[in-house]
Amino acid sequence: MRARLRLFMPLLLTLCLGVLLWLGLGNNPYSQDEATLGRSLPAWQSESLFGGDPIHTEALKGEPFVLNVWASWCPNCRAEHPLLAELAKTVPLYGLNYRDKGDAARAWLEEASNPYRAVLADLDGKLALELGVYGTPETYLFAADGTLLTRHTGLLSTDIWQRQFAPLLAETRISTAGQAQVQEGKQ
Template sequence: MGKFRPLMFLPPVLFLALAALFWFGNLREDREALPSAREGQAAPAVMLTQLGDLEMFDDDTLRDGEVKLVNYWASWCAPCRAEHPLLEELALELPVYGINYRDQPDRALEFLDELGNPFAASGADAAGRMALDWGLYGVPETYVVAGDGTIVLRFAGPITREVVANRIRPAIEQAAAR
């Protein structure tokens, strides 16, 4: 019989220890929440172009004293279509500002003509330059912005009734209390 070599067990033991660490670390992680460096900071500069004849918004709008939502969307985005009715409902309660992301203006306007326009004002970010400053992962993304222009929440992905109840509304209340 050969010699017993304890070091030969080291690689499998290390592998199992790392696997357990990653497994248990992922169980505690909120998979719905992507980190945002912008939460708690001032909203970046608004650099939009006109979208058809829709009213535009600017930096002053984001700092007008009112709590608001800012929503990045695109006509080619299926989840944007799915969340659209909830944006229309929220627009009855507070201003929602739309940023059309890397889209063709005629298709964006057709999207709003077909589904309705929940946005108090809109603009286009055709090159995606402003989206980079905001830390956009992809569309749709919704931001709750306090009246002083501070981003209170960034939610990546389509909003649902559950997201509105558990994430958006609490963030709106937090923004209103600022």
């Protein structure tokens, strides 16, 4: 009996490790973390990448907006930049410069154009950690009150924007407009 057990023990261990590996592969960091959806934007104060007064995240609220986590050293951030420049024409776009050198980030935005209303500098990654960032690039859509509606980790494409972000943006804009009309009616 013991001899058989010794024969099957490596097989059993290999099978268990295979199951654990298979389960671990199901944890895709590019899928949305459902626990973060519906959460409010963390209250931060950060230096602006371009100097001047610090930026507080409360100042971003008031209308639906997109927050893009990027870095000058990130090839996918560079690849999605033209799309972000187009989106900035239709939706408020803010940047969170993640673990980057300020000079390199500013130089790259000067070269490629700056689509952001403001860029928060997150040189040590603490703000991104509070937000739940996996890496760069990451794109978040927030409602006017700062509630997270959706997020995407990785290169943002027109297709992803149209399928995942645009419907929620349209819905939240309608909701925000309706709330504004109700407030006006009360006055």
